[in-house]
Amino acid sequence: MDTAVGKxxxxxxxxxxxxxxxxxxxxxxxxxxxxxxxxxxxxxxxLGLNLILGFGGMVSFGHAAYVGVGAYTVGILSHHGVxxxxxxxxxxxxxxxxFAAIFGAISLRTRGIYFIMITLAFxxxxxxxAVSLEQYGSNxxxxxxxxxxxxxxxxxxxIDDDHAIYYVILCILVLCLYAKSRLIAGRFGMILKxxxxxxxxxxxxxxxxxxxxLAAFTLSGMICGLSGxxxxxxxxxxxxxxxxxxxxxxxxxxxxxxxxxxxxxxLFGATVFLLLSEVLARFTDYWNIIFGPILILxxxxxxxxxxGLFRGRNRG
Amino acid sequence: xxxxALGVYLEAVTVAKLLLSVQGLTKKFGGVKALSAVGMDVxxxxxxxxIGPNGxxxxxxxxxxxxxxxxxxxxxxxxxxxxxxxxxxxRARHGIVRTxxxxxxxxxxxxxxxxxxxxxxxxxxxxxxxxxxxxxxGIQVSxxxxxxxxxxxDHEDTHAAHLSHGQRRLLELxxxxxxxxxxxxxxxxxxxxxxxxxxxxxxxxGALKCENTLLMIEHDMDVVxxxxxxxxxxxxxxxxxxxxxxxxxxxxAVQKAYLGEVD
Numbered sequence: 001m002d003t004a005v006g007k008x009x010x011x012x013x014x015x016x017x018x019x020x021x022x023x024x025x026x027x028x029x030x031x032x033x034x035x036x037x038x039x040x041x042x043x044x045x046x047l048g049l050n051l052i053l054g055f056g057g058m059v060s061f062g063h064a065a066y067v068g069v070g071a072y073t074v075g076i077l078s079h080h081g082v083x084x085x086x087x088x089x090x091x092x093x094x095x096x097x098x099f100a101a102i103f104g105a106i107s108l109r110t111r112g113i114y115f116i117m118i119t120l121a122f123x124x125x126x127x128x129x130a131v132s133l134e135q136y137g138s139n140x141x142x143x144x145x146x147x148x149x150x151x152x153x154x155x156x157x158x159i160d161d162d163h164a165i166y167y168v169i170l171c172i173l174v175l176c177l178y179a180k181s182r183l184i185a186g187r188f189g190m191i192l193k194x195x196x197x198x199x200x201x202x203x204x205x206x207x208x209x210x211x212x213x214l215a216a217f218t219l220s221g222m223i224c225g226l227s228g229x230x231x232x233x234x235x236x237x238x239x240x241x242x243x244x245x246x247x248x249x250x251x252x253x254x255x256x257x258x259x260x261x262x263x264x265x266x267l268f269g270a271t272v273f274l275l276l277s278e279v280l281a282r283f284t285d286y287w288n289i290i291f292g293p294i295l296i297l298x299x300x301x302x303x304x305x306x307x308g309l310f311r312g313r314n315r316g
Numbered sequence: 317x318x319x320x321a322l323g324v325y326l327e328a329v330t331v332a333k334l335l336l337s338v339q340g341l342t343k344k345f346g347g348v349k350a351l352s353a354v355g356m357d358v359x360x361x362x363x364x365x366x367i368g369p370n371g372x373x374x375x376x377x378x379x380x381x382x383x384x385x386x387x388x389x390x391x392x393x394x395x396x397x398x399x400x401x402x403x404x405x406x407r408a409r410h411g412i413v414r415t416x417x418x419x420x421x422x423x424x425x426x427x428x429x430x431x432x433x434x435x436x437x438x439x440x441x442x443x444x445x446x447x448x449x450x451x452x453x454g455i456q457v458s459x460x461x462x463x464x465x466x467x468x469x470d471h472e473d474t475h476a477a478h479l480s481h482g483q484r485r486l487l488e489l490x491x492x493x494x495x496x497x498x499x500x501x502x503x504x505x506x507x508x509x510x511x512x513x514x515x516x517x518x519x520x521x522g523a524l525k526c527e528n529t530l531l532m533i534e535h536d537m538d539v540v541x542x543x544x545x546x547x548x549x550x551x552x553x554x555x556x557x558x559x560x561x562x563x564x565x566x567x568x569a570v571q572k573a574y575l576g577e578v579d
Contacts, residue, residue, distance in 0.1 A: 179445075182445060182446050182447075182448070183445040183446075185448035185449065185450065186444045186445045186446055186447055186448060186449060187436055187441070187442045187443070187444035187445075187447075187449055188442060188443050188444055188445050189445070189449075190429070190432065190433055190436060190442075190449050191433070191436065191442045193422075193424070193425070194422055194425070194433045196424075197422040197423060197424045197425060198420060198421065198422050198423070200420060201420040201421065201422060201491075202422075202433070202437065203404060203405050203408070204382070204384075204404070204408060204413065204414060204416075204420065205408055205413065205433070205434050205437035205438075205491065205492075205495055206405050206406075206408030206409040206413070206437050206438065206495060207405060207436075207437045207442070208403070208405045208406075209405075212442065212443075215443065
């Protein structure tokens with residue numbers, strides 16, 4: 001779907017991610033390994049959101065909530081000494097899916113600005129739920145004592161090593177990208193794109209669109225949940241900040257910045273968003289004053305976001 | 317009492333091979349009565365035209381039949397059963413598929429993918445996430461056939477947004493045909509077409525007659541009288557006449573309400 005240039009840029013970006021743990025210490029900036037890991041984590045959440053926003057046309061303003069559900073599930077289980085990844089991961093992703101299905105079932109009955117507001121309201125509900133969990137640190141957050149353990153019997157398998165978790169994140173991100181490329185070219189993806197393009201037409205052809213929108217919403221919540229699982233493992237710490245509404249907004253901006261409806265859009269968006277804020281923050285404490293106008297300029301003048309720059313002119 | 321009436325009705329349906337029958341359809345918008353007690357029978361395999369001046373309630377009638385809007389009272393029979401409680405999507409799946417007065421296609425898709433999506437809509441089972449639709453030979457070949465049928469065979473890769481107005485109307489028709497409808501409803505198929513385009517559209521619709529049942533709203537009287545087997549005339553929400561074109565042409569009430577302005 002993307003042009004040759006877009007493909008080259010996307011692959012090169014993934015290669016840069018792959019060599020970063022080796023490259024960063026060499027240039028004396030080992031800290032950048034963490035930055036790039038976070039970029040990938042947010043890219044994954046943005047990828048989840050892009051599924052419904054970019055391909056299905058649903059603007060959810062509450063997707064950080066599902067990142068939070070995934071992260072808190074891992075955090076709370078680990079806090080109670082349950083560190084088996086075989087238990088933590090499916091449970092975390094499943095719970096994110098259940099929350100997304102319930103919230104989606106209600107939100108998807110509304111349209112436009114109401115949909116944005118109701119998804120925001122649901123995510124705020126979960127945010128304040130997390131704040132109210134005194135047992136799990138309220139505002140201060142919760143330490144995740146150990147990373148998910150994938151040992152079977154005597155065969156030890158964990159992701160304790162910092163390089164190991166980095167590459168686990170990278171592999172899962174690449175897998176997600178691949179799975180999504182299959183999905184959007186498949187029957188379900190066609191229906192989703194059709195909903196975005198002209199829902200009335202699709203209904204008039206006999207498609208009950210609600211169930212497809214709900215399935216996509218749930219799936220996108222689960223991808224965000226997966227990103228949350230990795231967050232908890234990577235940071236060793238979860239806090240309500242992860243599901244603050246500004247986080248949802250940032251994920252939204254990443255998708256739009258990178259190019260909604262493009263496979264690699266979220267990766268572009270997350271990379272530029274986080275790197276730019278990282279770099280600008282080095283110059284001045286008031287980096288948001290520069291950052292904001294840049295975002296506005298991109299949205300105004302680079303139609304289709306960064307990914308749109310690599311796209312052929314003949315595409316609508 | 318009601319049961320007897322139903323029995324008689326069903327017999328009538330079978331004898332006359334009615335595909336669609338509406339009885340006493342009434343629809344109000346606020347204080348305005350868009351339709352009052354409209355009745356109409358559409359025979360299997362016929363082309364049935366609905367004509368009438370602007371604001372006569374033609375599009376409302378279609379919206380009620382397709383389930384886009386709900387009637388205040390009255391019943392809609394289709395294939396021998398009532399469909400009053402079915403959603404518009406369910407009616408479409410049962411074969412009542414329409415085109416719109418303002419062409420409705422998927423502008424961000426290629427022409428071929430428009431037809432593909434229509435076939436997907438007919439086939440159902442659309443949760444497939446793994447096999448690309450492009451690799452599905454069956455669906456691609458069949459989608460292409462529908463494009464060829466309406467004369468868009470050379471435009472399969474063209475973005476639907478880049479098609480001309482006439483081509484879009486043809487594309488919408490191809491999509492509707494791809495759902496293999498039993499009752500094809502056309503809302504002003506000739507609107508905005510050039511003389512050449514509407515000539516080929518008339519030929520196309522005439523050719524469909526053998527296998528499909530068509531219900532169409534049309535303003536162009538030449539088209540109506542050359543294509544239609546039956547005509548229903550609406551005027552201010554009332555069906556004032558119904559019958560074969562020759563009878564409608566000579567109907568005095570119709571001439572007064574509608575054609576009178578011309579003669």
